[in-house]
Amino acid sequence: MATEETKETKSLNFIEEIIENDLSNGKYDSIITRFPPEPNGYLHIGHASSIVLNFGLTERYKGYTNLRFDDTNPVTEETEYVEAIKEDIRWLGFEWENELYASDYFDTLYSYAVILIEKGLAYVDDSSSDEIARQKGTPTTPGMDSPFRSRTSAENLALFERMKAGEFPDGSKTLRAKIDMAHPNMLMRDPVLYRIKHARHHRTGDKWKIYPMYDFAHGQSDSIEKVTHSLCTLEFVPHRELYNWLIENLGIYPSHQYEFARRNVNHTITSKRKLMQLVNEKYVSGWDDPRMPTVAGMRRRGYTPEAIRDFVERIGVSKRENSVDLSLLEFCVREHLNKIALRRMVVLDPLKIVITNFPEGETEICRSENNPEDPSSGDREVPFTREILIEKDDFMENPPKKYHRLSPGQHVRLKSAYIIRCDEVIRDAEGEITEVRCSYIENSKSGQDTSGVAAKATLHWVSAAHAIPVEVRLYDRLFLVENPSEGEGDFKDHINPASLKTVTGYAEPALATDSPGAHFQFLRLGYFYADKDSAPGRLIFNRTTTLRDNFAKTVQK
C-alpha cells in the first residue's frame, strides 16, 4: 500500500494519463489490455517491455490482461512457440486472465466479413498479388480500382463462400475492403482482408482454407474481448485508421489502439528474423543461448525477472525513437544480484601460492559471510591450507605504481583469512613462474586481527587441496557495435568473436552443495548462474555479468 501511494505521486507516462482520464471521467470502470504475440519465435527483451507495460498497467489499475496468440498465418506459426512464450511470461512474474487465440475467432471473423460484403464494403478480387501491388499506387501517387471492384454483393457472397469451401487455389482470389484507392493512407487503399491458404493450422487443423489478415483479425479480436486499451508499437500507427474503420462499419465494441515506441537496446538485435538466423546458422547454441536477448537466454544467463522489470520501468514509455544503453540493463541486473547473490570464491586463472610458515597437512577453517549486503544470509566454512590458488592477475613481479595486489615484499589480505607477505618467486627451466612463496602473519586472522599490518588489497583464493574444478562460461556482448543492423554489410559481421570464452575454474567446496538455482557472486569476478547443462560432479556456470571495475578503467588510461 505504501509503495502504491508513492507511485501515485510519480509522474505518469502518456498511456497512464489516458487511462487515468478514461477512468476518472467514467468512460470505463476497469481496463482490459492484451499481450498479442505471434507464435513464430521466442520472446525477446522488446516483448518483455510490452509484457511489463500491458500487465503492469492492469496490476496498477483495476482490470486484467489477456494472453492472445495472434495465429492468423498457419504457414509460419507453431505450437512449440506457444509453450515457450507462456513459460517466459510466467517467469517474468505475470499471469493472464484468459489464454486466447485469434484462431478462436475464425468463425466470428468470417461472419464479420459477410457483414461487410452485404454492406457493399468488401469484394472478392481475382487480381494476382502483383496486380494488387500495381493497383496500390505509391505513397505519392493514387492507386487504381481493381477491375473486380464492382461485383455485386450476391456475387461476392457466393465467391467468398466458395473461397471458404476451398474451391480456389492459393493466391487466386482475396477478399478486399472497399474503401478508397486514392486514400492518402496506403493501408486504406482497399486492403486485403482474407487470403486463400490451403495450409494446416496449428489449432484449427484443416478446417479453414482462407485466413484473415492481421488487420482483419487484430482489432476485431480486441473488440470481441472488450479490450479497452490496445497497445502496440509505432509502426502500427497507420493501421489505426483501418482498425477504427472496421470497428465502426461492423458496429462492434469500440476498442482503442494506442501506439508507443519500441524500446531498442544498443549492442543487441531484436529482429525475429535475425535472431532466427543466429540460431539456424549456429552462431549461438539456440534460442536460449545466454548471449541471446531472448527472455529464455537472459534467464539462462542468470538475469532475474526483477532486474528485467526494473529495467523496463526505468526506461518508461514514449513515442520517440530511442536506443537504451545496454549498461542500464547491466546496472539493473547488478543492483538486484548484489542484494541476493551468495558470495563464493572461485579462481579462474590459478597461480600456486605456498605459505611456507603454515604447517603441511593442516586445514584451518575460516568463516566467510554469504552476502555482506544481507546479514541474514549467514556465513559458510572455507578451508585454509598451506597451498592455495590465487588469480595470476593478482600477482605482479614488477608492478606499476597504482597496483596494490601481491608483489615481492608486499602484503595482501586473503579474504576471510590471513594477511600474507610475498617472499619468493619460483620459476621453471623456461623461466615461467610456477609458484610464489609467501608467509602468513599469524595474528592477522580475519575478525581477530591484532597484527597492525596494513594490506592494501584483499584477494579471493581457494585451498588447492580442496578446489573443485568447474566449467565457467564467460559471456560478453554478442555485438561489438552499438547498432549491428546499421550501415552496409551483414549484421553478423559485427559479432563479437570473444562473446564466449570457456575456462576451468577452481571453486571453494561450498559451491558443490549450493542450490543449483542460486545466483552467485564469484568474489571480485562477477555474477554467475549454474547452467542447465550442469550435471552432478560436473558443474557449469554462466557469467551473468562482470562486476563494475574501476581499476580496469584506470589501467586502460
Add this chain to the structure above:
RNA sequence: UGGCCGAUGGUGUAAUGGUAACACAGAACAUUUUGGUUGUUUUAUUCAGGGUUCGAGUCCUUGUCGGCCAACCA
C-alpha cells in the same frame, strides 16, 4: 510530389504556461577485509527562425532533421 509520427544532457525519461528534475553512462573525491557496495561532487538555457503571453521546453506558425507507410507478414 502524399499521409502520419517524433525532436529536452552521451543515453533514457520528467517538468501538464511560472524559470530544466531523476536515473544510467562518464569524471573526481571519500568509505570499504570484494579496485564490489555505499556516499558526495560534477556534465543542458530544451533542433532553428518567427509569433502569442507579464512569463514558452510546453501554445501557434514556418523550416530543418529523423522515423513509419506501396507483404495475399504481424
